[in-house]
Amino acid sequence: MAxxxxxxxxxxxxxxxxxxxxxxxxxxxxxxxxxDGYRYIPTLWAALxxxxxxxxxxxxxxxTSGGWGTLESxxxxxxxxxxxxxxVFLGLGMIFQIPQARVWMVPxxxxxxxxxxxxxxxxxxxxLHETEGRTGILxxxxxxxxxxxxxVDSSIADVVDNSIWNDTVNEFISHVRAGNIAKGxxxxxxxxxxxxxxxxxxxxxxxxxxxNHLIEV
Numbered sequence: 001m002a003x004x005x006x007x008x009x010x011x012x013x014x015x016x017x018x019x020x021x022x023x024x025x026x027x028x029x030x031x032x033x034x035x036d037g038y039r040y041i042p043t044l045w046a047a048l049x050x051x052x053x054x055x056x057x058x059x060x061x062x063x064t065s066g067g068w069g070t071l072e073s074x075x076x077x078x079x080x081x082x083x084x085x086x087x088v089f090l091g092l093g094m095i096f097q098i099p100q101a102r103v104w105m106v107p108x109x110x111x112x113x114x115x116x117x118x119x120x121x122x123x124x125x126x127x128l129h130e131t132e133g134r135t136g137i138l139x140x141x142x143x144x145x146x147x148x149x150x151x152v153d154s155s156i157a158d159v160v161d162n163s164i165w166n167d168t169v170n171e172f173i174s175h176v177r178a179g180n181i182a183k184g185x186x187x188x189x190x191x192x193x194x195x196x197x198x199x200x201x202x203x204x205x206x207x208x209x210x211x212n213h214l215i216e217v
Contacts, residue, residue, distance in 0.1 A: 042101075
C-alpha cells in the first residue's frame with residue numbers, strides 16, 4: 001500500500017535537496033508500513049479466549065441453576081467443551097490475523113516500543129551515524145503504530161535543544177491527523193533546514209553522503 005503519490009515523493013526529494021544545499025547536515029526520511037509483524041498476538045489472544053470458555057460456561061450454569069447440577073450433565077458438557085475450545089481458538093486465530101485487527105489488539109506501549117526500536121535500527125541501517133561531522137537527521141514515520149520520531153546524531157544533539165524536535169514532531173502528527181502525511185514531511189524538512197542552516201552552514205554546499213529520496217521500508 002502506497003501512502004504517498006509519486007508527485008508527493010518527488011516534492012519531498014526536492015525539499016531535502018534544497019534543505020541540504022547550504023548545510024553540512026544530512027537529512028534522511030523513512031516511512032514504514034509497520035514496525036513489527038506482531039505475529040504472536042493473534043495466537044495469544046485466541047488461546048486466552050479459548051481457555052476461558054469452560055470457566056464462562058460453568059459460571060453461567062451456576063448462575064442459572066442456582067448451583068445445582070448432576071454428574072451426568074457435567075460429563076456431557078466436558079465432552080463438547082473441548083471441541084468448542086478448539087473451534088474458538090482456530091476461528092479467532094484466523095480473524096485476528098487480519099492486519100488491522102492484529103495491530104489494534106497490541107497495547108499502545110508495546111507499539112511505541114517496537115516503533116522506537118525500528119527508528120533506531122533505521123538510523124544505523126541508513127548510515128546516519130557515519131556522516132562526516134556526525135550531523136545526521138532521521139525523520140521516521142511508522143504508519144501502523146501512528147508513530148513519528150526525529151533522531152539526530154551527536155553533533156546536532158549537542159547544540160540543538162530537544163524541545164525543538166518535540167515541537168516539530170507534534171506539528172507532523174497534526175498534519176497526519178488531518179490526512180496529509182506529505183505535508184507533515186515537507187514542514188518537518190523545512191524545520192530541519194532552518195536548524196541546519198543556522199547551526200551547520202555550508203555556503204558553498206558539499207556532495208551528498210546519503211540518499212535524498214523518501215525511503216519506504
